[in-house]
Amino acid sequence: xxxxxxMQNVERVRLEDxxxxxxxxxxxxxxxxxxxxxxxxxxxxxxxxxAEFFPNDKKYAAVAQSVLDGxxxxxxxxxxxxxxxxxxxxxxxxxxxxxxxxxxxxxYDAGLSFVPEILMSNDAMQGGIKLCQDKIGNVPSKGTVxxxxxxxxxxxxxxxxxxxxMRANGFKVIDIGRDxxxxxxxxxxxxxxxxLACGSTLMSTTKPGLIDTSLLLELEKTGVSVACGGAAVSKxxxxxxxxxxxxxxxxxxVHTMEKxxxxxxxxxxx
Amino acid sequence: xxxxxxxxDIGTSGIRAQLLELGSGRVIRTRxxxxxxxxxxxxxxxxxxxxxxxxxxxxxxxTEACTxxxxxxxxxxxxxxxxxxxxxxxxxxxxxxxxxLAYAGDNMIDNHGIVRQERRGHIINGDFxxxxxxxxIIPPAIRHEIGADALAMMVKSGFLDDDYCMVTDYGTNAxxxxxxxxxxxxxxxAAGPAMEGQQIRCxxxxxxxxxxxxxxTPQGWQTKILNREMYxxxxxxxxxxxxxxxNTGAVPKGITxxxxxxxxxxxxxxxxxxENRMFHDPVSITRKVRFGIDDYREAGKAIGAxxxxxxxxxxxxxxxxxQIKTMYMAGASGTYVDPVKAKHVGLIIPYCxxxxxxxxxxxxxAKDLVLRPEYLDELNxxxxxxxxxxxxxxxxxxxxxxxxxxxxxxxxxxxxxRYKRGLxxxxxxxxxxEQMPPKVDRLYERDIRDIGESIETLELSPMMTASWxxxxxxxxxxxxxxxxLTLEDGVFRIRxxxxxxxxxxxxxxxxxxxxxxxxxxxxxQPSAVGKTPERF
Ligand code: B12
Ligand code: SF4
Ligand code: SF4
Numbered sequence: 001x002x003x004x005x006x007m008q009n010v011e012r013v014r015l016e017d018x019x020x021x022x023x024x025x026x027x028x029x030x031x032x033x034x035x036x037x038x039x040x041x042x043x044x045x046x047x048x049x050x051a052e053f054f055p056n057d058k059k060y061a062a063v064a065q066s067v068l069d070g071x072x073x074x075x076x077x078x079x080x081x082x083x084x085x086x087x088x089x090x091x092x093x094x095x096x097x098x099x100x101x102x103x104x105x106x107x108y109d110a111g112l113s114f115v116p117e118i119l120m121s122n123d124a125m126q127g128g129i130k131l132c133q134d135k136i137g138n139v140p141s142k143g144t145v146x147x148x149x150x151x152x153x154x155x156x157x158x159x160x161x162x163x164x165x166m167r168a169n170g171f172k173v174i175d176i177g178r179d180x181x182x183x184x185x186x187x188x189x190x191x192x193x194x195x196l197a198c199g200s201t202l203m204s205t206t207k208p209g210l211i212d213t214s215l216l217l218e219l220e221k222t223g224v225s226v227a228c229g230g231a232a233v234s235k236x237x238x239x240x241x242x243x244x245x246x247x248x249x250x251x252x253x254v255h256t257m258e259k260x261x262x263x264x265x266x267x268x269x270x
Numbered sequence: 271x272x273x274x275x276x277x278x279d280i281g282t283s284g285i286r287a288q289l290l291e292l293g294s295g296r297v298i299r300t301r302x303x304x305x306x307x308x309x310x311x312x313x314x315x316x317x318x319x320x321x322x323x324x325x326x327x328x329x330x331x332x333t334e335a336c337t338x339x340x341x342x343x344x345x346x347x348x349x350x351x352x353x354x355x356x357x358x359x360x361x362x363x364x365x366x367x368x369x370x371l372a373y374a375g376d377n378m379i380d381n382h383g384i385v386r387q388e389r390r391g392h393i394i395n396g397d398f399x400x401x402x403x404x405x406x407i408i409p410p411a412i413r414h415e416i417g418a419d420a421l422a423m424m425v426k427s428g429f430l431d432d433d434y435c436m437v438t439d440y441g442t443n444a445x446x447x448x449x450x451x452x453x454x455x456x457x458x459x460a461a462g463p464a465m466e467g468q469q470i471r472c473x474x475x476x477x478x479x480x481x482x483x484x485x486x487t488p489q490g491w492q493t494k495i496l497n498r499e500m501y502x503x504x505x506x507x508x509x510x511x512x513x514x515x516x517n518t519g520a521v522p523k524g525i526t527x528x529x530x531x532x533x534x535x536x537x538x539x540x541x542x543x544x545e546n547r548m549f550h551d552p553v554s555i556t557r558k559v560r561f562g563i564d565d566y567r568e569a570g571k572a573i574g575a576x577x578x579x580x581x582x583x584x585x586x587x588x589x590x591x592x593q594i595k596t597m598y599m600a601g602a603s604g605t606y607v608d609p610v611k612a613k614h615v616g617l618i619i620p621y622c623x624x625x626x627x628x629x630x631x632x633x634x635x636a637k638d639l640v641l642r643p644e645y646l647d648e649l650n651x652x653x654x655x656x657x658x659x660x661x662x663x664x665x666x667x668x669x670x671x672x673x674x675x676x677x678x679x680x681x682x683x684x685x686x687x688r689y690k691r692g693l694x695x696x697x698x699x700x701x702x703x704e705q706m707p708p709k710v711d712r713l714y715e716r717d718i719r720d721i722g723e724s725i726e727t728l729e730l731s732p733m734m735t736a737s738w739x740x741x742x743x744x745x746x747x748x749x750x751x752x753x754x755l756t757l758e759d760g761v762f763r764i765r766x767x768x769x770x771x772x773x774x775x776x777x778x779x780x781x782x783x784x785x786x787x788x789x790x791x792x793x794x795q796p797s798a799v800g801k802t803p804e805r806f
Contacts (some may be wrong), residue, residue, distance in 0.1 A: 114678035152378030154664040179375025204318055205372040
């Protein structure tokens with residue numbers, strides 16, 4: 001930083017809040033005064049995460065790496081080879097595919113990777129999982145959610161991000177797309193062992209779809225609540241109807257799902 | 271005396287009307303309002319007002335405002351009226367359904383029996399405006415997200431006579447078109463109202479007191495503030511690095527769309543954004559006017575949608591972006607924004623060498639239709655042609671992919687290098703590197719090209735009134751942020767053009783007795799002059 005900029009910073013803190021200034025000087029808090037740039041914050045690195053989560057087996061690690069790189073074709077090729085070599089598909093999912101997305105997700109939380117990369121890794125992992133599924137039917141997961149965008153709305157970028165992050169955290173996501181009617185959600189919930197529905201909308205005109213869906217799932221005694229998100233939705237809005245909780249970010253949805261699996265109800269989650 | 275006609279442009283932030291002499295085509299005079307009569311600050315608000323409080327009421331408000339405006343032009347022997355605007359405004363004006371504009375997916379529209387309106391160009395009788403002897407020409411919309419206003423930006427900007435060029439309306443819907451030979455590709459990126467100064471903490475529509483630009487000087491960034499005549503004056507000078515402002519000159523009330531673009535530019539120029547944070551968050555221009563990281567992200571969502579839309583159109587057209595060198599900039603923001611800054615932040619295509627600011631094209635199209643009604647057939651023909659190469663960005667994987675990168679860049683602090691790497695897949699990895707400032711060609715000084723003898727901005731607005739029994743404590747009136755609500759002789763009055771509508775509802779929410787009922791309001795004639803409203 002330039003010297004004059006630095007002094008301006010210091011001067012600003014002194015003028016704006018003299019008590020804070022004195023305290024900071026006494027405590028030697030140079031960072032907050034703007035004298036030193038925060039350093040060493042990036043202790044978390046890609047390498048550390050890889051060392052922590054990747055499998056030891058070379059071939060498994062290669063799968064994890066291709067998921068991390070977001071390479072669907074390569075992932076599929078490697079997984080196919082391993083299945084043909086007689087590896088257990090369930091083991092492949094948990095110990096080869098998942099570690100790749102786990103590292104991506106840890107990096108995302110640490111600000112080292114970003115939404116496009118999560119989506120690409122998710123895509124690569126889905127390719128691999130599909131091959132394993134073809135072999136054994138259902139792949140075990142921590143629990144299943146259904147993900148949808150309310151009827152009348154086509155904005156699905158946020159929903160896709162949310163679905164990818166849920167998958168990266170070990171949940172199975174049945175993505176039934178956008179412009180989805182409440183009946184379609186109900187049908188999906190009935191036909192699958194769904195624990196939570198994740199609905200979103202970005203338009204004010206389509207918000208009622210979330211209300212209708214939540215109420216229908218309650219009326220039909222499915223025992224499934226709706227986690228509502230998306231830019232048009234707020235806590236105040238969701239608090240006006242039953243059987244739903246507001247989740248601001250995909251990460252909050254992950255936490256909500258974890259609590260749902262522990263048996264918490266929507267009333268408690270609010 | 272030759273017969274006369276009136277051209278009207280119904281915009282989100284006001285209505286403009288011109289009296290014309292048929293035959294010679296001379297503009298006699300111009301009258302504008304600075305407000306759209308339907309409560310709400312943007313077109314989505316207008317739509318939700320209509321849906322919640324009745325399409326009929328919204329229709330009456332628009333016709334009432336148009337009638338008042340036409341009367342202020344003092345026409346003589348009025349033969350023809352032509353309007354232009356986006357599909358929502360035009361449908362409300364005409365009184366046809368807007369439900370099909372409120373939703374996007376087919377399921378909703380089919381399952382709920384919503385009528386899909388045709389919106390071809392046609393002619394109706396002027397009875398409903400009080401001019402039964404005049405015909406009213408309504409131009410076509412191409413699709414629901416590309417209306418007559420978008421058609422106007424293509425036909426009245428010079429875009430159609432050019433080649434390898436692009437045109438964009440830098441407004442809420444961000445309609446855009448690309449021309450290559452005979453082919454025209456269109457799309458709408460739905461950027462949101464940040465380009466008009468909304469969804470920004472201290473944002474405001476372009477009106478007196480708004481910061482409309484920031485210019486670098488040796489002392490710091492000189493703010494430019496709109497005055498009553500809508501010209502700019504110098505305001506405070508700010509130093510972004512130290513977050514210190516020198517309060518000189520005009521006092522800003524807020525920041526408008528073009529000011530937001532300049533602010534984003536300034537922050538980037540001074541390296542104030544790093545890893546999704548601002549060094550000083552927020553920066554303060556005055557004690558009340560601030561701009562923080564949330565505002566930066568909100569602006570980025572809109573800028574990103576436009577940048578992603580531009581590239582999507584070029585990729586769909588399979589054209590090398592380096593060949594597209596001319597950019598036509600339409601809409602109020604497109605006319606007044608500084609193209610050099612706009613290009614730097616990503617609002618203008620990178621290989622653009624000439625940026626042409628074209629002013630208000632909607633009014634020009636309406637004018638053409640007044641003078642040459644047979645032009646409507648041509649427009650209907652063009653509509654058919656454009657429909658074939660219209661891209662629904664909602665159905666485009668390319669748009670979705672590119673917008674995800676934009677979101678990462680603006681909202682998560684993703685380095686631009688990752689975005690560039692992502693573009694490799696499309697073979698345009700150098701796309702974001704080009705930073706040559708364009709040559710600026712401002713075709714018109716103000717957004718209305720020819721004002722005739724005079725122009726006046728009228729403070730007119732229709733009124734809604736309602737009445738109920740309550741203690742008259744006045745909380746509702748005092749709480750109205752826009753001073754749109756008054757109470758006199760037991761009658762509550764809302765100046766609808768000033769009311770924020772469904773997005774606000776503070777009057778209703780603040781009533782301690784829960785007596786206030788916004789839905790009870792009905793349109794009325796303006797209050798008699800001279801009456802003073804009760805004060806609280
Ligand atoms: C990109 C965009 C589009 C794209 C959508 C592409 C796609 N496949 O999704 C396109 C261009 C197609 C589009 C179209 C339209 N759009 Co649009 N669009 C936008 C824009 C610019 C960004 C939205 C976005 O994707 N944000 C990025 C994502 C990541 O954010 P997000 O969805 O909010 O998600 C985050 C959180 O909300 C949360 N989250 C999201 N979903 C979920 C789900 C769960 C379960 C959880 C927990 C969390 C969660 O996590 C995410 C990550 O942090 C906004 C304007 C803006 N400035 O925001 C308008 C906007 C949403 N669009 C709008 C409109 C009106 C439309 C149109 C109807 C316009 C028209 N006149 O035709 C059309 C409809 C579709 C059609 N017929 O083509 C309006 C909605 C207004 C309103 N309040 O009702 C907006 C706000 C713009 C505006 N003011 O005019 N749009
Ligand atoms: S409507 Fe409510 S807030 Fe307004 S004057 Fe009557 S009691 Fe007071
Ligand atoms: S307080 Fe009421 S009258 Fe005033 S702007 Fe808000 S909604 Fe309109």
